[in-house]
Amino acid sequence: MGRIKQGLDYFPMSTSFMHDRIVRRVMKREGDAYNTDLDDVKRIIALAVECGLFDAGLFRQYGILTSADIQRQYLFITKRRSSSLIDPAYCLLEAEELASYHTSPNSKNSAEDADNKTVCDVTTTADTVTSTTDSATSEAEMSTLGTQNKEKQIKTNQNKINHLSDSPQGENGGGKILKSRKVMTQEDINNLQPPPDGMQRNFEGLLENLHSYKILPSEQYAIILKSNFGAIGHPVWKGFSSIRGSNGKIKLPGRYLLSVIN
Structure with a gap:
């Protein structure tokens, strides 16, 4: 069988509790920084009983801290239970008020439905x-x-x-190099060869500089074509000199070189 619940999972409290006249009276006497020493706790409890925050008769006779308002709050929370669990010896409410919190079986079934x-x-x-x-x-x-x-x-x-050509570089009928739109990889760049036209170039030095500045393959390919594979005397070499002299201030060396040689 299911066990009848005896206690509460929570006990709601009014948000205006700290503005209650009795609470403010206790705080005025003791302050808001309560200590946890036994003597201080006993003194504050006695003051709360004296001010009417708890029922004085039950406290003196049984050492119980309760009040009519606390019991009303409890009955309101548990009004859907079949019976109240307030001991008659400690109950501070009149029989008529207690009856108003009881729920009839029909009402209970309707509420459950x-x-x-x-x-x-x-x-x-x-x-x-x-x-x-x-x-x-x-x-x-x-x-x-x-x-x-x-x-x-x-x-x-x-x-x-x-995709205009299967190879990174192709030639049209006029002997001009076609700019392929193929997505270039570093392997494609490394496999490039300068045209055998007798022009003085430093293609290996160009590749080495492009690699050292970690320029993207697509930018490398454009720089290689525009510099005629690293032709000697081409403005690209002045561009590398400016990058070295900037001490890292040029953050996009690939774009900088393209702006120089365009």
């Missing part, structure tokens, strides 16, 4: 919300997948259009 109906309504609403949420989630996922597929297709088509 109302609670059950509320629970059912809440459950149904929760199921509806969950179903709606699942449906919205599915639609969102399908929309996201459709968007991703569309973006993937656009990217694929763009790569086909931009």
Whole structure:
């Protein structure tokens, strides 16, 4: 069998408790910084009883701290229980007032039915919300997948259009180098070779400088093409000199070099 609950999980207190006339009287006498010494506690309790915060008769006879207001609060909290648990010897309330807190069986059943109906309504609403949420989630996922597929297709088509040559460098009928839009990797950069046209270049030194400043492969490729693979006397070398002399103030060396040689 279920055990009848004897105590309370919580005891509500008025938010205006500190403004109560009796409480303020006790605080005026003792201050708001109460000590926990035994003598101080005894003195403060005696003062609270004297001021009427607790019932003086029950305190003197039984050493119990209670009052009519405390018992009313207790009965209000437990009014849906089948019986009150206040011992008649300690009860400070009249029989008529006690009866007003008792709930008849029919009223109790009606209250329970109302609670059950509320629970059912809440459950149904929760199921509806969950179903709606699942449906919205599915639609969102399908929309996201459709968007991703569309973006993937656009990217694929763009790569086909931009891919002008299979190699990083190609030549057209006029002998000019075509600028491929292929996404360059560091391996592609390392495999590049300057054209055998007899021009004086320092291609190895150019690659070494580009690597040392950790310039992106795409920027490296543009700098290599614009500098004619590191031609001697090209402005790109002055650009490297300026980067070294800046002592780290030039934060984007790749973009700086491109601005110099454009």
